[in-house]
Amino acid sequence: MAKDFYKTLNVDKTASAAEIKKAFRKLAHEHHPDKNGNADNAEKFKEINEAYQVLSNKEKRQQYDQFGSTFDGAGANPFGGGNPFGGANMGGFDFSGAQGADFDLGDIFGQFFGGGAPNGRARSQRGNDIQVDMEISLKEAVFGKSEVFSLRKQVVCQPCSGTGADKGISYEDCKTCAGSGKITTTVLGTFRTQTICPECSGKGKLIKDQCGACHGQGFNEENTDIQVEIPAGIDDGQAIRLAGQGNAGQNGAPAGDLYVTIHVKNEAGFERHANDLISEYDIPFTMAALGGDIQVKTIDGKVKLKIPAGTPSGKQFILRDKGVTHLRARGRGNQVVIVNVDVPTKLSKKQKQLLEELNKELEVKKKSWF
Ligand SMILES: [Zn+2]
Numbered sequence: 084m085a086k087d088f089y090k091t092l093n094v095d096k097t098a099s100a101a102e103i104k105k106a107f108r109k110l111a112h113e114h115h116p117d118k119n120g121n122a123d124n125a126e127k128f129k130e131i132n133e134a135y136q137v138l139s140n141k142e143k144r145q146q147y148d149q150f151g152s153t154f155d156g157a158g159a160n161p162f163g164g165g166n167p168f169g170g171a172n173m174g175g176f177d178f179s180g181a182q183g184a185d186f187d188l189g190d191i192f193g194q195f196f197g198g199g200a201p202n203g204r205a206r207s208q209r210g211n212d213i214q215v216d217m218e219i220s221l222k223e224a225v226f227g228k229s230e231v232f233s234l235r236k237q238v239v240c241q242p243c244s245g246t247g248a249d250k251g252i253s254y255e256d257c258k259t260c261a262g263s264g265k266i267t268t269t270v271l272g273t274f275r276t277q278t279i280c281p282e283c284s285g286k287g288k289l290i291k292d293q294c295g296a297c298h299g300q301g302f303n304e305e306n307t308d309i310q311v312e313i314p315a316g317i318d319d320g321q322a323i324r325l326a327g328q329g330n331a332g333q334n335g336a337p338a339g340d341l342y343v344t345i346h347v348k349n350e351a352g353f354e355r356h357a358n359d360l361i362s363e364y365d366i367p368f369t370m371a372a373l374g375g376d377i378q379v380k381t382i383d384g385k386v387k388l389k390i391p392a393g394t395p396s397g398k399q400f401i402l403r404d405k406g407v408t409h410l411r412a413r414g415r416g417n418q419v420v421i422v423n424v425d426v427p428t429k430l431s432k433k434q435k436q437l438l439e440e441l442n443k444e445l446e447v448k449k450k451s452w453f
């Protein structure tokens with residue numbers, strides 16, 4: 084039973100805002116529940132309003148065009164709890180049957196349904212999220228780190244406990260809604276709808292005397308020490324979320340979150356591939372032939388690597404558990420040492436002599452092979 088709001092208003096999917104408004108006015112007058120006192124008209128009138136509420140709002144219309152087929156499945160009433168549009172309260176129409184004057188419907192609906200809080204709740208005033216960048220060394224990424232840094236952000240005002248009212252108590256009832264937080268409006272004198280009081284955002288109370296420390300905002304900008312635990316194994320570009328450590332919310336609403344995006348500095352001699360660290364070393368061709376040891380830098384310190392006699396160029400040696408810590412598992416990756424054989428381009432006279440002697444020896448061997 085997917086609703087087609089375009090069909091309801093009898094307009095094209097490409098209809099302009101003006102065309103939609105025109106179509107709505109025409110239909111609203113035709114199906115006004117006052118006419119003939121018809122119950123079907125009341126239902127139809129509600130549908131028309133519902134369609135216009137979405138299609139007359141650029142943002143809601145875009146969402147509807149994109150997700151139209153899915154949000155209807157969430158419940159019979161797309162404007163019920165948890166609706167994705169956060170529109171005004173569409174429930175509770177009350178057709179009282181009183182006579183009304185000829186108002187401009189489009190403008191009235193635009194005013195009443197254009198915004199406001201969803202379903203009787205005050206508009207969310209959750210604090211903003213904050214994102215910061217942090218640079219760490221490769222070693223810190225491997226082993227993790229606890230870091231404290233200073234951040235200027237909005238924090239709950241202490242003197243008023245975030246209420247914005249002097250001493251946290253200086254309130255008076257909102258006169259606009261008589262403290263109820265809601266306003267009942269009669270449109271055309273024929274049906275009533277309840278909306279959130281715009282004066283007090285549904286709280287029913289207004290601040291009488293503002294808190295001097297925060298000028299009624301409920302928060303102040305302050306430098307705050309933030310402690311962040313960087314987990315061992317974190318990779319470049321990953322972010323750590325510190326829930327509730329963003330900016331304070333207004334009037335006691337929850338704070339936003341803080342995201343710390345990690346940048347891992349390059350470290351000479353190491354290249355990270357997932358949790359393995361790759362490093363390359365050159366060895367002289369004599370060592371490749373005869374064997375020997377080299378000093379290899381690892382994240383844990385220097386180690387001796389044995390090069391066996393007859394090592395070909397490009398050979399990989401695995402240093403177990405010398406890589407990066409697995410982020411969500413036990414253990415570490417490996418360090419892979421690639422050994423390249425360095426062939427000299429310049430030789431001393433003596434070196435040349437020695438090599439020629441070696442060559443002769445190999446030539447003799449070669450002859451015996453063929
Ligand atoms: Zn009010």
Ligand SMILES: [Zn+2]
Pocket residue numbers: 240241242243244245246247248294295296297298299300301302
């Ligand atoms: Zn304050």
